[in-house]
C-alpha cells in the first residue's frame with residue numbers, strides 16, 4: 180500500500196507502541212548513537228564549545244580526544260554515495276550527546292530549542308524514531324530489547340500509528356496521515 184508515494188510497511192499498521200517512558204528506559208534508543216551526515220557534522224563541529232557545558236563530562240573528554248563521530252563511513256543502498264555518513268560516538272553505553280535529564284535529554288535538541296536554531300542539529304533518524312524511511316518504504320525499527328518496541332510488553336498499548344502521530348505527519352503529511360488512520364481503522368474491523 181502507498182500513501183503520497185510512500186510504501187507503508189506492515190509494522191506501521193500492526194505494531195503496538197507505548198508512549199515513551201524515558202525515565203524507565205534511560206533513553207535506551209540512544210544506546211548506539213545515530214547516523215549523521217556532512218551538513219550536520221559541519222554545524223555541530225562549529226558549535227562544540229557551546230555544547231560542551233550541556234554534555235556529560237565523560238562525553239566531553241571523549242569528544243575532545245576523538246571527535247563526536249566514528250571515522251568509519253556508514254553506507255546504505257538508499258543513501259547518497261557522494262556524501263559521507265558516520266555513526267555518532269558513544270560513551271558509557273549512550274550517544275555522546277545524551278544527557279540524562281528528561282527535559283530533552285538530547286543536547287542537540289535542547290541547544291537548538293533554547294537558541295531558536297531552525298536547522299535541526301539532531302539527526303533525522305532520531306527525530307523519526309521508531310520509524311525509518313528506507314528508500315521510499317516506511318518501516319518500524321525492530322529492536323526487541325527496547326521496552327517500547329517489545330511486543331510482549333505492549334499487548335495493551337495503542338497502535339503505533341496513533342502513538343506516533345507527529346512523526347507520521349512529518350513523513351506523510353496531514354492528508355496522508357488521515358488516510359493511514361482510515362486504513363488502520365478498517366484493518367482493525369476485519
Ligand code: SF4
Nearest residue numbers: 209274276277285305
Ligand atoms: S543525537 Fe540525540 S537523540 Fe540522537 S542518539 Fe544522540 S542523544 Fe539520542
